[in-house]
Amino acid sequence: MACTHDHSCEDHDCSSNWSLYKHIDLAKVTALNEANPGSVKSVFKAWEERLNSSGERLESNEGDPELLVYIPFTSDVKIKSISVVGGADGTSPSKLRVFINREGIDFSDAQSMQPVQEWELVENLQGVLEYQTRYSKFQSVANITLHFPGSFGGDTTQIHYIGFKGEATQLKRDVVATIVYEITPNPSDHKTRAETGGGLSHVE
Amino acid sequence: MVLEATMICIDNSEWMRNGDYGPSRFQAQADAVNLICGAKTQSNPENTVGVLTMAGKGVRVLVTPTSDLGKILACMHGLEIGGEMNLAAGIQVAQLALKHRQNKKQQQRIIVFAGSPVKHEKKTLEMIGKKLKKNSVTLDIVNFGEDDEGKTEKLEALLAAVNNNDTSHIVHIPAGPNALSDILLSTPIFTGDGEGGSGFAASAAAAAAGGISGFEFGVDPNLDPELALALRVSMEEERARQEAAAKKAAEESSKQEKGGEEQDATMTERASEGASEADNKKNEFLALAMSMDEPASSQDLQDTEMSDAAAEDTELALALQLSVQDSAKDSSSQADMSKLLADQSFVSSILASLPGVDPNNPSVKEVLASMQSQSEPQQKQDEDKAPKEEDKK
Numbered sequence: 001m002a003c004t005h006d007h008s009c010e011d012h013d014c015s016s017n018w019s020l021y022k023h024i025d026l027a028k029v030t031a032l033n034e035a036n037p038g039s040v041k042s043v044f045k046a047w048e049e050r051l052n053s054s055g056e057r058l059e060s061n062e063g064d065p066e067l068l069v070y071i072p073f074t075s076d077v078k079i080k081s082i083s084v085v086g087g088a089d090g091t092s093p094s095k096l097r098v099f100i101n102r103e104g105i106d107f108s109d110a111q112s113m114q115p116v117q118e119w120e121l122v123e124n125l126q127g128v129l130e131y132q133t134r135y136s137k138f139q140s141v142a143n144i145t146l147h148f149p150g151s152f153g154g155d156t157t158q159i160h161y162i163g164f165k166g167e168a169t170q171l172k173r174d175v176v177a178t179i180v181y182e183i184t185p186n187p188s189d190h191k192t193r194a195e196t197g198g199g200l201s202h203v204e
Numbered sequence: 205m206v207l208e209a210t211m212i213c214i215d216n217s218e219w220m221r222n223g224d225y226g227p228s229r230f231q232a233q234a235d236a237v238n239l240i241c242g243a244k245t246q247s248n249p250e251n252t253v254g255v256l257t258m259a260g261k262g263v264r265v266l267v268t269p270t271s272d273l274g275k276i277l278a279c280m281h282g283l284e285i286g287g288e289m290n291l292a293a294g295i296q297v298a299q300l301a302l303k304h305r306q307n308k309k310q311q312q313r314i315i316v317f318a319g320s321p322v323k324h325e326k327k328t329l330e331m332i333g334k335k336l337k338k339n340s341v342t343l344d345i346v347n348f349g350e351d352d353e354g355k356t357e358k359l360e361a362l363l364a365a366v367n368n369n370d371t372s373h374i375v376h377i378p379a380g381p382n383a384l385s386d387i388l389l390s391t392p393i394f395t396g397d398g399e400g401g402s403g404f405a406a407s408a409a410a411a412a413a414g415g416i417s418g419f420e421f422g423v424d425p426n427l428d429p430e431l432a433l434a435l436r437v438s439m440e441e442e443r444a445r446q447e448a449a450a451k452k453a454a455e456e457s458s459k460q461e462k463g464g465e466e467q468d469a470t471m472t473e474r475a476s477e478g479a480s481e482a483d484n485k486k487n488e489f490l491a492l493a494m495s496m497d498e499p500a501s502s503q504d505l506q507d508t509e510m511s512d513a514a515a516e517d518t519e520l521a522l523a524l525q526l527s528v529q530d531s532a533k534d535s536s537s538q539a540d541m542s543k544l545l546a547d548q549s550f551v552s553s554i555l556a557s558l559p560g561v562d563p564n565n566p567s568v569k570e571v572l573a574s575m576q577s578q579s580e581p582q583q584k585q586d587e588d589k590a591p592k593e594e595d596k597k
Contacts, residue, residue: 033338037369064338104308106339 018047020079020164025072032068032106035059035156040069043162050085050127050161057087058159065151067093067159068110070103072143079138079166081130084121086151087158092123093148096131101142110147123152127161140171209269209310210244210253211298212237212317217259217289219320219350224379229349232384233317234280236346239385240315241276243394252310254301255279258294259287259320265297269305289320295332299341312341315393318359319349326354326361333365342366344393348377348384381447 021044031040042056060067086092097115099105105113116138119131151157182189214233226232237255244251252269255276266279295314302312314336322329336343343366345359356376363374375391377384388394 032340061338064334066338106303108303 017165018083018163020073020077020166020168021045023073023075023077023168025074028072030070031058033060033064033066035061043159044071045161047163050083050163053160059087059091060157063155065091065093065148065154065157066107067146067148067157068105068107069146069148069162070105070143071146071162073141073168075168076140076142076171077164077166077168078135079133079141079144079164080135081132081165082146083124083127083130083161083163083165084159085124085127085161086121087154087160088125089154090152091154091156091158092125092152093121093157093159094150094152095119095148096121097147097149099145099147100138102145103143105145105147110145111149115147127163130163130165138166140169205248207248207307207310208244208251208313209302209305209307210240210251210313210315211269211301212240212253212255212315213294213298214255214257214283215259215289215317215319215349216257216283216285217287217320218285219289220285222349225348225377226383229319230283230285232348233319234283235383236317236385236388237280238277239388240394241273245271245273250307250310252305252307254298256294256297256301257283258291259289260284261287263290263293263297265301268301288323289318291316291318291322292324292328292332295336295343299336299339302341303339312339313344314341315344315346317346317348318355321350321352322355322358324358326358329358329362330365333362336366337368340368342368342371344372345374346377346388346393347374348379381443 024044026041026044029041029044034040036056036059039056040058043058045052058067058069082096082098084093084096095118097110097118099110099113100116117134121131122129146162148157148159214237216230220228220230220233222229226235241253244253250271252271253267253276254265254269255267256263256265266283267276270276295316298314298316299312302314305312333343343363345363347356347359359374363372366372373392375388375393377387
């Protein structure tokens with residue numbers, strides 16, 4: 001499915017397609033049920049390094065292969081497809097369910113809610129498989145939550161790489177940063193043009 | 205300064221009527237809750253705290269997580285004691301309350317006061333712990349009150365299941381003269397893993413130790429730190445003496461060892477101060493009397509710390525010499541030493557040599573009278589101790 005063109009990858013740079021990792025707000029990436037807090041950040045890297053398992057990887061707690069990964073982006077993105085590289089010996093995730101633009105999802109929410117899309121995964125140790133999305137639903141993604149309910153029989157779930165293919169827009173979704181709410185108006189906060197000089201109107 | 209939403213689970217079961225902590229266990233718990241709320245909201249203004257009760261008719265959420273301290277204090281009023289604590293349900297409801305917090309960016313924390321027996325199985329608690337860990341909820345357990353079969357073990361197992369990188373803690377608080385809240389102040393529950401909460405905790409601890417909010421004994425520690433320290437030390441020591449005297453018969457060895465360590469600390473402190481006030485001298489004398497009562501078990505501690513102190517103060521050297529001699533001999537001679545001390549003339553001669561102490565001072569006389577009465581139970585005690593030590597040998 002990936003690199004469906006029939007020539008080998010050296011001719012063009014496949015990695016440029018998988019460059020959405022640059023738009024991930026890494027500081028705010030969180031995961032639930034990870035064995036080492038913070039290890040989730042290590043799975044977002046360049047396409048060439050997707051098989052590089054010398055660094056850390058995301059692993060779930062012993063005896064519980066469920067994982068939940070929350071990924072915010074720095075700007076809204078459109079996601080065409082997703083690639084996941086799991087671990088060997090049955091520790092690859094078997095299923096993927098995604099939720100879009102929902103914050104603070106935990107396991108009970110994830111299990112009961114209807115995902116935007118879900119896929120049955122296959123062991124993808126070489127990182128050559130990608131899973132296409134229903135593009136119309138993934139048009140303006142500010143954050144995405146990936147829920148991996150189980151593995152292929154292993155005690156834990158390991159993930160070495162998560163990649164997104166698509167394009168980034170320059171838009172940002174939530175803009176409400178600072179708002180001043182007034183219970184009673186304070187005239188000194190509202191200088192009119194008349195007071196600051198210029199304009200014909202006059203406000204009492 | 206971690207942004208946190210906390211749910212506090214209070215035990216308001218029948219076991220909380222007991223008076224072995226503070227005015228009553230329930231009151232001690234309420235004080236602790238107030239302190240925790242204050243500390244949390246101070247360390248980060250956006251922190252929220254909620255409260256629920258675990259016993260009574262059932263688990264009931266009194267206040268959902270809020271940063272309004274007044275609401276929390278108000279809801280602690282008029283709480284009724286009764287029923288049995290349901291720890292599992294309490295923790296689960298707390299988790300639910302935290303799940304629906306308004307600000308999803310806050311970390312989730314549950315603080316449980318476990319004062320009555322835990323009737324759940326260890327397995328159940330471990331499963332709850334695992335679920336908390338999976339949803340990255342941290343748990344602090346305050347183990348006080350009843351201590352029956354397996355309660356500590358169950359709570360430790362629960363903590364082990366929840367703990368992720370030392371973010372969850374358990375504290376065991378035995379009954380004693382110190383208030384529940386005072387002891388909690390020094391635990392990681394308050395110091396918040398060594399972060400901003402410690403500022404509040406430190407100032408609260410200083411106030412609490414004096415028993416008065418504000419300046420202890422009317423002396424500003426900033427203006428005269430030595431005097432403030434001396435007064436505080438003599439206050440603690442007086443408390444320790446009374447505690448030791450009261451509990452001697454029942455819990456001899458463990459209590460006296462503790463008392464001995466406190467003494468040595470206070471003696472070295474005083475030696476290094478160099479403040480020579482009448483009160484101080486009297487207290488030194490008291491300390492001498494107390495150290496005479498200490499058993500052989502705490503002698504080693506006394507030896508090392510006393511040799512340091514001896515270099516500083518000549519009058520102290522006399523006292524130390526006496527106690528060192530005392531520790532070298534066996535219990536029978538201890539009795540002799542206390543007899544010697546009880547001898548009026550010897551005592552008053554020593555007192556006269558101390559500057560600033562008038563033997564006719566009524567408070568000094570009072571001290572002497574109390575010592576004499578002490579020496580009688582002391583002799584009985586030494587007789588008890590002598591056969592005990594022979595048994596040990």
